[in-house]
Amino acid sequence: MTRLWGALCLLALAGCSGQGSGGSGIGPLAADNWVTPGGDVGKSHYSTLTDINRETVGKLGLAWSADLGTNRGLEATPVVIDGVMYTSGVAGRVYAFEAATGKALWAFEPQVDMQVNRTVCCDMVNRGVAVARGKVYVTALDGWMYALDQKSGAVVWKADTVVDRRKGDSSTGAPEVASDVVIIGNAGAEYDTRGCVSAFDLETGELKWRFFTVPRDPKLGPQESPDLDAALKTWDPNSRWDVGGGGTPWDAINYDPETGLVLVGTGNGGPYAVSKGSPKGGDNLYIGSIVALDAKTGRLKWHYQETPGDNWDFTSTQPMILTRLKVDGEERPVILHAPKNGFLYVLDRRDGKLLRANALVRMNWANGVDMKTGRPRLTPEHSDYTSGPKIVFPSSPGARNWHPAAYDPQSGLYIGTVQDLGNAIYMTPGQKPHARKALNNDASLLFTSDLQAVLPTLPPPLRDAIAARPEMAWVKQNPGSTELRAIDPLTGRTVWARKMAGWQDRGGALATAGGLVFQGGVDGHFRAFDKKTGKLLKDIATGSSILAAPMTYRVDGIQYVAVMAAWGGGGYPYVPPYSAAYKRGNQGRLLVFKLGGGAVPLPPALPPLEVAPEAPKQAAGVTPATIAQGMGIFFGNCGLCHSNQPRSITPDLRRMSEGTHVAFKQIVLGGLLTPNGMPLWDDRLSEKEVEAVHAYLIDLQAKTRAEELEKQKRGLPLDTPGLTILSNY
Structure with missing residues (x-):
């Protein structure tokens, strides 16, 4: 903006049963139960269930639904354990339902300090819960983590995840259970926040360790750990420590039981550009990185920085998938990761070694990755906007964002939405004073989807500088689009693609052994595609915009598919005209489907717009x-x-x-x-x-x-x- 290790261990972790055989090499894949928001410990968003398949999906219809009483964004993927569904909603609300019938069992409403809304860039969203040892864990928007009794929803303990409440911290991600702790990161890099990830005792809520993703002002004394001493060497000593540095790990946190590591994707620098945040430059560790932390101590084991010295809001907080792949003739434990910056990375989970980095979209901030050094080959002539406006591809919303992708172990394909979009970006002049609990990013963006229309309205010097950029040819060719793609992660080759409604249409994905890929769209349709070809097999009109990833489970021999439905997230006030939210409002719902189900009741169409009311007269003295x-x-x-x-x-x-x-x-x-x-x-x-x-x-x-x-x-x-x-x- 300006803007999963074997079966026994997994069962002990989640307190569940019914996992299917087979797996990703890191643990059993989802079957009757769906034990994490990603389905399994590796977060593959893949299910071994086959009752709903290519031949039967035509009979899919609504089993039950729940109105969640909100018109704000819903991004979570539910968890189902032994016939009970747990999911989160706006600002960290939690709901428990009978998964077969939709009967409400309990609900939890955190008492959120709504002042946090001033430091939330991207809606009052929450991406899910963790379930372990008879408790449901959630972190509310204002950074308070709750452990709830799994049967009743009663609060067992409450812990403050925020280090300094004078700053702009918030929380929107799903907690992650790693052995004896539950982990969460903060959000708010565009504000005055210093990124950190915190681990709390599962039983008591006691803070066990905390890892800061950027160093602090060296004038305040020694860094909290030697890992930060190393990071400090990559920052200007006179950096804008007052605005925190960013690096907030607001989503991607995965526990790898094979290595005992917690893998954390970190956020963008703050402010951007680097010339303002760290005037003498530097890689600015550990922003735009994956950091591998010891689950017991929180100490750094390895790191891989995807975007050194991030200038462009290229967060690495996008979801990771942990699996195994044969790479160059050797089977390896790997991370599949596609952050905002446009590359799809394959890394060895044990040491962070770069195995592959393939471009997914048009980009001009770099022209590839040096496989020996692991560093991107930067192209400052196209992307350094400190000397004047530039049009940078991909845009700050990213080639990939929080919308989960799926990994299909049958075909070896990575399946998810990919956005091809750029933005004109330029700095505002001079250094701005620290704005407490307010935006401190100090750069302005104009997305290429709007650029040709907006350009005539800009001041002539800015307009002319942007219009003269060679990337305007790209803008005219394709100002912005999104596709659901099936991608070979080792080559980056797209096997099939389905064009989506527009660049803001970026729903999460689910793949199944039944030969299907499920995805919802912001146009209000829930679709099933043939996993091999991308052919559309089923299209259900829901009347509700869908961004969250679907999931599937089975109760008493019946397979269900569920998805949260509501428009929201980044740019949430700007409701696209092609969305269901624009035409029918934004009634937040949980939709659950089964074979032989019925039609989905559509929310009523919004009434026609009326002319704006007459404005009052201006007060005396207004000029x-x-x-x-x-x-x-x-x-x-x-x-x-x-x-x-x-x-x-x-x-x-x-x-x-x-x-x-x-x-x-x-x-x-x-x-x-x-x-x-x-x-x-x-x-x-x-x-x-x-x-x-x-x-x-x-x-x-x-x-x-x-x-x-x-x-x-x-x-x-x-x-x-x-x-x-x-x-x-």
């Missing part, structure tokens, strides 16, 4: 300078959540009612809507600044109304793009 000031404050603080789009899942502030205008100051400074998730801004914005923001929004509402009246007069839909929308990117 164009006041409005310009308010616009700057709005986009520096409010624009990440409030998109000024008519179908946004957060309020469209161009359509405020008279009552909202009257209460505006009380909402922003008085906490009137804090229970609804609107945080307080009284520590950052003055009364005069809030008045300026209000003046800008009044002006914007008046312009929007005038434009929409003109559209209505011409018989055009009110959501036809116009300059009002384009000017607010």
Whole structure:
């Protein structure tokens, strides 16, 4: 933004039974039970069940569903153990259901400090739970980890995962159980956060160890471990330690029982560009890396940095898959990893040795990876934006992101969504002061999907510099697209691909021994494809946007397929017109299918848009300078959540009612809507600044109304793009 080791051990870990035979070489693959959000310990998102297969999938229909009472993003993949389903929802809510019937058993609602919303770039999401030793583990959005009784949902213990609550930490990932501890990382690299991963005792919640992913200011004294002493040599001693350094491990954490290592993907640097965060440059360890930690001590065993000196928000937090592959004639324990930066890596899990690195998309930040050194071959002439705007491929949303891929051991294919997109990126001038619990990334992005339309609205020097870039030929050829692909991980070759609805359409995947790949789309369709060819075999209209990865399980001899459904995640206020959320709203649901099931009830279509209400008169003394000031404050603080789009899942502030205008100051400074998730801004914005923001929004509402009246007069839909929308990117 500116923006799984044998069967006995696994059973003891998850407290479950019913795992199928066969496996990935690291443990049994999912069968009746689905014991982690990735299905097995290796997170392969693959099932050995075959009742639902190429011949029978045509009979798939809805078994049951649950309304989860939210219009925010749902990204978790449920866990099923011995007929009970456990899943997480918005901000760390947890639900337990009878997996065959959908009967609710219990629910848990954490008491989240909604001030955390100010430091959450990508919605109030949560990616799942861990289940072990009779407990369900979840971390809430504000960084509190809970151990819940597996039978009742009662809190057994609660632990604070945040080191410094004066900073912008949050938490959105699923905890990971590693022997006697449960592990979680923090989020918030764009804010003022220092990345860390923390391990807590499964029984008591006591902190056992913590690994920081970036060093701290050496002026504060010795680093917490020798691993950080080594990292410090790769940073400028005069780095922007005040803004934390980033590196937050917000998703990819895998325990490898074969090696006893915890494998952690780390986040981007903060701020970016490196020239501002670490002025003298450097690799900036351990950002953009996989770090392998001893599960008992938290000490570093090896690391592999995928994006040294990250300038582009190229996180390595995307899901990892642990399996075994024959590489160059030798069977090896490997990690399959496709981070944001556009490469698909194959690494040896034992020592991090690079075995393969293949490009998946157009890229110009590097032209390959040196297989001897493991380092990318950088191309600063195309990607160093410190000397002026550049168009960088891939974009900051990444060639891959959090949406889980599947690994099919039958074919050896890696199956997941791949996004081909770039962004124009440029720095804002000068060094900015530390903004506590606020954005500190100090670079601006324009996605190539919008670039040709937005370009005419930019100031001439910026417009001309971007328009002159040679990458504009790429933009005109393909401004942005996403495909579901089956990829040979050793060569990077795409075996088959299915084009998706648009670049924001990036659902997680499930592969099965029944010859199928399942995936949901943001267009509201749940689809089953032939695993060998990618041929569409079943298409179910659900009316709900789907981003999360599906999973499958069996109870009393009946196989089910389940998926969480709701639009959300990065860019969540910008609801794409081709999405079900745009047409039918964003009713968060859990959908469960079986053979012989029924049709999915569709949420009702949204009513037609109405012309924006008349704006109130400006207060005395408001000038164009006041409005310009308010616009700057709005986009520096409010624009990440409030998109000024008519179908946004957060309020469209161009359509405020008279009552909202009257209460505006009380909402922003008085906490009137804090229970609804609107945080307080009284520590950052003055009364005069809030008045300026209000003046800008009044002006914007008046312009929007005038434009929409003109559209209505011409018989055009009110959501036809116009300059009002384009000017607010």
